[in-house]
Amino acid sequence: MNGPNTGLLAVAQAFVDRTYTQQADARQKSMGLAYVTAERTDLAREIAAFTERAQNKRIAELEAKLAESERRINALRSAVRMEGFA
Incomplete structure (x- = not known):
């Protein structure tokens, strides 16, 4: 396999998204940005x-x-x- 398993990558990303909450201050929210803390x-x-x-x-x-x-x-x-x- 040449690249990462895109199916596994999508499942892993969903897992991280469920497990870790995104946070953003007002400026970041206005730009559609956020960061994850862990x-x-x-x-x-x-x-x-x-x-x-x-x-x-x-x-x-x-x-x-x-x-x-x-x-x-x-x-x-x-x-x-x-x-x-x-």
């Missing part, structure tokens, strides 16, 4: 936890697909044996 270690911990959850979810999805593929292969092997080809 401790660097807190943000790093949250990003690491978010990434681990996303990876675990993807691993579970792939394991489920693998199990389904193995079931289909076993069914095909059984069908071949029943037909006397093996």
Whole structure:
């Protein structure tokens, strides 16, 4: 993959937007600007936890697909044996 996963990036951005509130003074608000405050270690911990959850979810999805593929292969092997080809 050449660039970041845009789907994961969008989900991560939504997570940060929900977790950290934006603040702005009157001048910034008039320009449509805001800033986010957070401790660097807190943000790093949250990003690491978010990434681990996303990876675990993807691993579970792939394991489920693998199990389904193995079931289909076993069914095909059984069908071949029943037909006397093996």
